[in-house]
Amino acid sequence: xxxxxxxxxxxxxxxxxxxxxxxxxxxxxxxxxxxxxxxxxxxxxxxxxxxxxxxxxxxxxxxxxxxxxxxxxxxxxxxxxxxxxxxxxxxxxxxxxxxxxxxxxxxxxxxxxxxxxxxxxxxxxxxxxxxxxxxxxxxxxxxxxxxxxxxxxxxxxxxxx
Amino acid sequence: xxxxxxxxxxxxxxxxxxxxxxxxxxxxxxxxxxxxxxxxxxxxxxxxxxxxxxxxxxxxxxxxxxxxxxxxxxxxxxxxxxxxxxxxxxxxxxxxxxxxxxxxxxxxxxxxxxxxxxxxxxxxxxxxxxxxxxxxxxxxxxxxxxxxxxxxxxxxxxxxxxxxxxxxxxxxxxxxxxxxxxxxxxxxxxxxxxxxxxxxxxxxxxxxxxxxxxxxxxxxxxxxxxxxxxxxxxxxxxxxxxxxxxxxxxxxxxxxxxxxxxxxxxxxxxxxxxxxxxxxxxxxxxxxxxxxxxxxxxxxxxxxxxxxxxxxxxxxxxxxxxxxxxxxxxxxxxxxxxxxxxxxxxxxxxxxxxxxxxxxxxxxxxxxxxxxxxxxxxxxxxxxxxxxxxxxxxxxxxxxxxxxxxxxxxxxxxxxxxxxxxxxxxxxxxxxxxxxxxxxxxxxxxxxxxxxxxxxxxxxxxxxxxxxxxxxxxxxxxxxxxxxxxxxxxxxxxxxxxxxxxxxxxxxxxxxxxxxxxxxxxxxxxxxxxxxxxxxxxxxxxxxxxxxxxxxxxxxxxxxxxxxxxxxxxxxxxxxxxxxxxxxxxxxxxxxxxxxxxxxxxxxxxxxxxxxxxxxxxxxxxxxxxxxxxxxxxxxxxxxxxxxxxxxxxxxxxxxxxxxxxxxxxxxxxxxxxxxxxxxxxxxxxxxxxxxxxxxxxxxxxxxxxxxxxxxxxxxxxxxxxxxxxxxxxxxxxxxxxxxxxxxxxxxxxxxxxxxxxxxxxxxxxxxxxxxxxxxxxxxxxxxxxxxxxxx
Numbered sequence: 001x002x003x004x005x006x007x008x009x010x011x012x013x014x015x016x017x018x019x020x021x022x023x024x025x026x027x028x029x030x031x032x033x034x035x036x037x038x039x040x041x042x043x044x045x046x047x048x049x050x051x052x053x054x055x056x057x058x059x060x061x062x063x064x065x066x067x068x069x070x071x072x073x074x075x076x077x078x079x080x081x082x083x084x085x086x087x088x089x090x091x092x093x094x095x096x097x098x099x100x101x102x103x104x105x106x107x108x109x110x111x112x113x114x115x116x117x118x119x120x121x122x123x124x125x126x127x128x129x130x131x132x133x134x135x136x137x138x139x140x141x142x143x144x145x146x147x148x149x150x151x152x153x154x155x156x157x158x159x160x161x
Numbered sequence: 162x163x164x165x166x167x168x169x170x171x172x173x174x175x176x177x178x179x180x181x182x183x184x185x186x187x188x189x190x191x192x193x194x195x196x197x198x199x200x201x202x203x204x205x206x207x208x209x210x211x212x213x214x215x216x217x218x219x220x221x222x223x224x225x226x227x228x229x230x231x232x233x234x235x236x237x238x239x240x241x242x243x244x245x246x247x248x249x250x251x252x253x254x255x256x257x258x259x260x261x262x263x264x265x266x267x268x269x270x271x272x273x274x275x276x277x278x279x280x281x282x283x284x285x286x287x288x289x290x291x292x293x294x295x296x297x298x299x300x301x302x303x304x305x306x307x308x309x310x311x312x313x314x315x316x317x318x319x320x321x322x323x324x325x326x327x328x329x330x331x332x333x334x335x336x337x338x339x340x341x342x343x344x345x346x347x348x349x350x351x352x353x354x355x356x357x358x359x360x361x362x363x364x365x366x367x368x369x370x371x372x373x374x375x376x377x378x379x380x381x382x383x384x385x386x387x388x389x390x391x392x393x394x395x396x397x398x399x400x401x402x403x404x405x406x407x408x409x410x411x412x413x414x415x416x417x418x419x420x421x422x423x424x425x426x427x428x429x430x431x432x433x434x435x436x437x438x439x440x441x442x443x444x445x446x447x448x449x450x451x452x453x454x455x456x457x458x459x460x461x462x463x464x465x466x467x468x469x470x471x472x473x474x475x476x477x478x479x480x481x482x483x484x485x486x487x488x489x490x491x492x493x494x495x496x497x498x499x500x501x502x503x504x505x506x507x508x509x510x511x512x513x514x515x516x517x518x519x520x521x522x523x524x525x526x527x528x529x530x531x532x533x534x535x536x537x538x539x540x541x542x543x544x545x546x547x548x549x550x551x552x553x554x555x556x557x558x559x560x561x562x563x564x565x566x567x568x569x570x571x572x573x574x575x576x577x578x579x580x581x582x583x584x585x586x587x588x589x590x591x592x593x594x595x596x597x598x599x600x601x602x603x604x605x606x607x608x609x610x611x612x613x614x615x616x617x618x619x620x621x622x623x624x625x626x627x628x629x630x631x632x633x634x635x636x637x638x639x640x641x642x643x644x645x646x647x648x649x650x651x652x653x654x655x656x657x658x659x660x661x662x663x664x665x666x667x668x669x670x671x672x673x674x675x676x677x678x679x680x681x682x683x684x685x686x687x688x689x690x691x692x693x694x695x696x697x698x699x700x701x702x703x704x705x706x707x708x709x710x711x712x713x714x715x716x717x718x719x720x721x722x723x724x725x726x727x728x729x730x731x732x733x734x735x736x737x738x739x740x741x742x743x744x745x746x747x748x749x750x751x752x753x754x755x756x757x758x759x760x761x762x763x764x765x766x767x768x769x770x771x772x773x774x775x776x777x778x779x780x781x782x783x784x785x786x787x788x789x790x791x792x793x794x795x796x797x798x799x800x801x802x803x804x805x806x807x808x809x810x811x812x813x814x815x816x817x818x819x820x821x822x823x824x825x826x827x828x829x830x831x832x833x834x835x836x837x838x839x840x841x842x843x844x845x846x847x848x849x850x851x852x853x854x855x856x857x858x859x860x861x862x863x864x865x866x867x868x869x870x871x872x873x874x875x876x877x878x879x880x881x882x883x884x885x886x887x888x889x890x891x892x893x894x895x896x897x898x899x900x901x902x903x904x905x906x907x908x909x910x911x912x913x914x915x916x917x918x919x920x921x922x923x924x925x926x927x928x929x930x931x932x933x934x935x936x937x938x939x940x941x942x943x944x945x946x947x948x949x950x951x952x953x
Binding site for chain 1 (some may be wrong): 171174176177179180181183185186189190192362363365366367416417418420450451522614671672673674838841842845846847848849850852865872873874877879880881884886887
């Protein structure tokens with residue numbers, strides 16, 4: 001066991017981990033931050049996406065020990081300081097961009113990373129960016145719509161083509 | 162101005178806030194004091210005889226607390242099939258026992274034959290590997306292909322079932338001769354052989370279960386990923402472990418999607434309960450995704466020959482089908498109903514067809530169990546029917562839109578008794594067809610096709626006019642058809658002392674938004690704000706005995722029970738108001754949240770009535786009980802029949818065979834719509850699944866029964882780039898005639914109606930491109946299949 005320290009959602013944290021402990025396990029079991037979900041064994045589904053030093057990372061693919069000293073942000077850290085939903089979270093609710101909610105944390109974290117780099121993504125750019133995030137409920141329509149709406153684009157006329 | 166509250170408002174979902182902030186609580190999110198970890202030892206061969214399971218070394222490993230094998234459960238009950246199907250000759254289906262852990266034989270890759278419970282997950286995992294190393298399983302030839310399974314009587318999934326046949330079902334057997342004669346006499350006959358591809362459900366939350374046992378009281382608790390906690394409790398308690406139901410609480414907390422795969426009781430649930438009792442500690446298990454692929458009940462997997470007899474101008478005269486349906490290694494709970502009464506009864510579609518006969522042979526194989534998945538039987542029926550109608554149009558050079566219009570039932574023909582045992586209560590199929598054609602701008606297709614051609618692509622348009630029977634289900638009818646359960650539902654409406662309300666529902670929400678939309682309905686009926694209504698679901702210690710959520714039943718069945726319970730609340734409220742206002746009960750009216758003596762200004766608010774009910778200082782107790790809480794059970798009189806028309810446009814790259822869905826239009830009739838925002842989302846998701854099935858989703862077992870598509874790196878889940886924005890309309894509404902809300906259900910529509918629209922569009926594109934030799938391509942219509950068809 002080794003001790004790791006990092007910043008999670010702005011707070012300094014530390015814990016004892018094995019070398020093989022994944023960041024997703026450290027967050028969920030070590031820190032009780034269960035908003036980060038694990039939906040597959042192969043780094044494909046994207047439910048576990050968090051930000052490490054501002055970059056989106058699949059936390060089931062990273063050892064906790066490897067991100068010692070880093071700044072980690074999870075879905076629990078995405079709301080505004082007063083607890084209200086951020087613009088992106090609010091857009092997901094406004095446009096019904098989630099159903100069962102299981103993929104949602106990863107969708108929000110991935111989308112936030114996109115908007116940080118590309119503040120006005122096209123439909124194609126949103127869809128392409130989310131290729132590592134799987135949703136079985138929504139058919140993606142309202143997720144794409146929510147991300148575009150969060151970037152300030154008018155999505156009222158969205159339909160096929 | 163659209164409504165901003167109550168029935169019909171596009172209210173934003175209240176449950177979203179917890180999911181968007183990471184505060185949802187799914188089964189695996191729970192940490193319990195003293196918890197232990199279960200890991201299952203699963204067969205790596207598809208078919209094998211268990212020679213020995215040696216657990217001694219594993220039991221001595223660090224942290225190991227208990228080890229279980231099939232021997233430990235050989236005397237408890239099996240996981241039962243919920244539906245008895247009789248074969249054409251009247252003999253009952255074959256029902257092999259489905260044990261908690263395999264005993265004697267393993268029957269599919271992933272079949273669990275032992276389990277370990279340890280202090281940590283890693284310790285349990287290591288010990289499970291040790292048991293696998295120390296066990297001897299003699300591999301037997303795998304039975305994978307259905308035709309071979311039926312043909313070879315010597316190789317058996319279950320030793321006592323010689324031809325691997327569960328049943329040979331005819332629907333309706335008495336009609337067979339008449340159908341054969343009509344087919345024989347038809348001026349034109351069309352034949353199509355097709356495969357409805359096996360799908361892996363892939364709810365994003367893997368299955369998970371936690372067992373707890375209190376040795377002081379003898380109470381058990383199972384927290385599990387279930388769509389129907391009461392049904393799970395009945396199965397695991399009464400049928401498998403023999404625990405009295407009143408000693409077991411089943412909780413299905415936030416559940417990350419189900420789509421059918423979480424209806425069923427699975428052996429892991431029984432194991433964690435038995436282990437929890439043995440250890441008097443919580444025992445938890447969460448599936449890895451590869452376990453989900455190997456052990457969740459899969460969907461579809463039909464091989465069908467369909468024949469259609471018609472006139473030369475496209476009037477359908479007769480339909481006859483023969484289907485082999487894969488049931489996998491064991492009978493999952495609804496597995497025998499899915500290829501029969503959820504499939505055969507739909508084979509007349511929305512059409513006036515005088516003669517229909519359906520034959521289904523259901524076959525055991527050494528693959529994962531197959532059961533109801535996202536549409537369940539109805540996508541299979543719709544696909545067969547809509548594909549062969551398109552083939553008929555091509556053979557006779559007829560317009561597919563006009564041929565559908567010619568055959569669709571007309572609004573004056575309802576109620577309509579089909580030749581396959583259903584009574585459609587209402588519909589207007591011409592209206593949804595007209596709407597879809599307008600949405601799709603059918604007349605502008607030639608121009609779009611020319612634009613596609615200029616970009617080097619072949620463009621095609623495909624149509625599907627679909628219907629489903631849902632709102633599952635009238636108990637009296639399903640009882641006749643072999644169901645061993647009733648399919649009513651229940652709700653309790655508890656008005657608390659200060660007028661806020663708790664509604665306990667038998668339905669379970671795992672993405673459907675019940676907490677929002679059910680509150681809208683109660684609020685509207687009682688004239689109070691939604692914020693005063695809380696929906697409680699998923700806990701057998703709180704909710705009445707209802708049957709859960711599947712088959713697009715939540716609103717049509719449980720929503721009706723809830724509506725009836727609210728009506729009882731209003732009736733009781735009138736009694737209380739009559740007492741308080743010293744008036745006759747018959748003179749009390751209830752409107753806008755106020756009980757009033759008709760024709761006077763004497764009135765009591767809903768809140769005043771509620772408070773009085775719990776502070777009944779002067780009640781005439783012989784005629785008026787205190788309290789304001791009512792329960793209603795509702796058993797539907799009939800199925801509901803949503804229907805619609807879907808039009809898909811695709812572009813095909815002739816060089817690579819790749820198909821892109823470039824437009825998808827849905828005109829649906831769901832009856833009355835309670836929350837349009839949620840209804841649209843349900844359709845989007847279903848169509849996304851339908852496109853996935855049509856273009857992407859292969860489930861492939863090799864000849865040894867190994868699942869080659871056992872992870873997200875092999876099984877192509879539809880991703881955001883694979884689908885377009887969908888154009889969805891629900892404005893054609895013929896309200897259901899037999900439930901008070903007039904609702905029909907929308908959860909499965911997209912998955913039922915869309916696959917044939919996609920495939921029809923691909924065939925259309927190829928024909929427009931001159932590849933008229935291509936009559937059919939099986940799903941998934943992958944690039945290699947399209948390329949091979951073009952160049953074959």
